[in-house]
Amino acid sequence: MARRTATAAARPLPVEPVSPAAAVGRTLAEPLTALTDLPAFDTSAMDGWAVAGPGPWRLSGRVLAGQGRVPLADGAAVEIATGAQLPSGATGVLRRERGRLAELPDGAVQLHGVVGPGQDVRPRGQECGRGEELLPAGLPVTPAVLGLAAAAGHDRLAVHRRPTVELLLLGDELLTSGVPAPGRVRDALGPLLPPWLAAAGAELLGSRYVRDDFGLLRDAIRHSPADLVLTTGGTAAGPVDFLHAALEATGGRLLVDGVAVRPGHPMLLAALPGGRHLVGLPGNPLAAVAGLVTLALPLLHALSGRVAPAAGPTEALAAALPGHPVDTRLHPVRRTPAGLAPLPHDGPAMLRGLARAEALAVVPPGGLAAGERAEVLPLP
Numbered sequence: 001m002a003r004r005t006a007t008a009a010a011r012p013l014p015v016e017p018v019s020p021a022a023a024v025g026r027t028l029a030e031p032l033t034a035l036t037d038l039p040a041f042d043t044s045a046m047d048g049w050a051v052a053g054p055g056p057w058r059l060s061g062r063v064l065a066g067q068g069r070v071p072l073a074d075g076a077a078v079e080i081a082t083g084a085q086l087p088s089g090a091t092g093v094l095r096r097e098r099g100r101l102a103e104l105p106d107g108a109v110q111l112h113g114v115v116g117p118g119q120d121v122r123p124r125g126q127e128c129g130r131g132e133e134l135l136p137a138g139l140p141v142t143p144a145v146l147g148l149a150a151a152a153g154h155d156r157l158a159v160h161r162r163p164t165v166e167l168l169l170l171g172d173e174l175l176t177s178g179v180p181a182p183g184r185v186r187d188a189l190g191p192l193l194p195p196w197l198a199a200a201g202a203e204l205l206g207s208r209y210v211r212d213d214f215g216l217l218r219d220a221i222r223h224s225p226a227d228l229v230l231t232t233g234g235t236a237a238g239p240v241d242f243l244h245a246a247l248e249a250t251g252g253r254l255l256v257d258g259v260a261v262r263p264g265h266p267m268l269l270a271a272l273p274g275g276r277h278l279v280g281l282p283g284n285p286l287a288a289v290a291g292l293v294t295l296a297l298p299l300l301h302a303l304s305g306r307v308a309p310a311a312g313p314t315e316a317l318a319a320a321l322p323g324h325p326v327d328t329r330l331h332p333v334r335r336t337p338a339g340l341a342p343l344p345h346d347g348p349a350m351l352r353g354l355a356r357a358e359a360l361a362v363v364p365p366g367g368l369a370a371g372e373r374a375e376v377l378p379l380p
């Protein structure tokens with residue numbers, strides 16, 4: 001439900017044509033159509049000889065990949081390379097290992113072998129015709145999409161602008177180096193979040209530490225130019241948890257204020273003036289990751305124009321996963337041959353389980369027995 005609210009909270013950012021290298025990790029804003037037949041011409045699929053009609057054939061010449069189309073008379077054969085354009089009049093390709101050459105009394109070379117019609121030929125348009133839709137809009141541009149787009153003749157791709165993010169790390173207790181001092185903790189989220197945001201297609205404008213001070217937090221939110229202001233800590237009702245007050249002071253409108261999920265229940269989502277958004281991640285590190293996958297990633301995907309699946313895939317559990325009496329639980333899991341294995345050290349303030357996890361399993365209230373299927377939220 002919270003994931004659906006976050007998905008519905010934003011419209012895709014504007015579309016821009018960019019070079020393929022700049023498109024990786026962004027989302028196709030238009031269907032990718034073929035600008036050519038693929039293959040664009042009848043192509044030899046093997047090294048050997050292009051032949052015209054039934055054998056034996058009289059051999060002459062050679063066609064290499066990259067050359068234009070040459071004619072071939074009935075009864076003739078020409079040496080051909082894989083990927084070369086098939087001569088006009090050719091009826092098939094005889095692989096090198098299946099042909100036998102013999103010299104004729106007049107010095108000419110004769111080729112013997114058996115070739116079915118169209119054998120070892122990749123006919124023009126076998127993969128797609130010009131104008132055909134290859135991929136729908138809303139798909140992330142992966143390296144494979146780049147390869148397909150290039151093969152289909154594209155020099156630029158229409159993608160949505162990357163959502164920008166500013167990360168505000170709240171808490172006077174945070175240390176950025178060394179071991180924890182009395183009352184102080186190492187910031188675990190400053191290192192953890194940026195690579196996951198980048199993997200989700202976002203552009204991080206910056207990360208900064210904001211002291212536990214209402215005015216500083218209010219101004220940081222008010223002046224942030226980012227599409228998404230992502231905060232950590234300060235979501236609960238502690239004496240220096242100023243996030244709600246700062247949102248009110250900056251004209252923020254709460255869309256989600258707490259989610260029935262453990263860990264992470266104080267997570268929140270707000271619309272900010274100027275079409276911006278704020279996601280507040282709880283300070284406990286595993287709770288923050290729960291907020292990332294529940295609110296921040298769906299919102300970033302919506303801004304990127306990425307089509308969201310209705311629900312995550314489900315996988316069978318290798319062991320029982322106890323549930324919360326009324327809330328959904330998110331539990332770090334690994335894939336094993338026996339199914340999803342829950343990882344220990346899954347407390348809200350712990351990262352030991354998460355660091356070995358491949359995904360978070362969604363555990364409904366009451367829990368799941370071994371062998372039952374759990375929805376799986378992949379970690380980006």
Ligand SMILES: Nc1nc2c(c(=O)[nH]1)N[C@H]1C(S)=C(S)[C@@H](COP(=O)(O)OP(=O)(O)OC[C@H]3O[C@@H](n4cnc5c(N)ncnc54)[C@H](O)[C@@H]3O)O[C@H]1N2
Pocket residue numbers: 169170171173174185186187188189190232233234235236237238241263264265266281282283284285287348
């Ligand atoms: N009376 C209540 N107290 C709390 C409740 C509650 O329902 N009633 N909920 C608890 C839960 S659950 C969570 S989660 C936290 C959320 O707290 P905040 O978002 O306000 O976070 P903080 O209080 O700032 O910090 C909580 C905890 O996390 C540590 N922290 C914060 N930032 C980082 C960071 N970048 N790296 C590592 N650790 C961090 C911080 O030191 C605290 O230990 O509220 C509970 N309280």
Ligand code: MOO
Pocket residue numbers: 261262263264265266282284287288348349
């Ligand atoms: O739910 Mo808190 O978010 O347990 O850590």
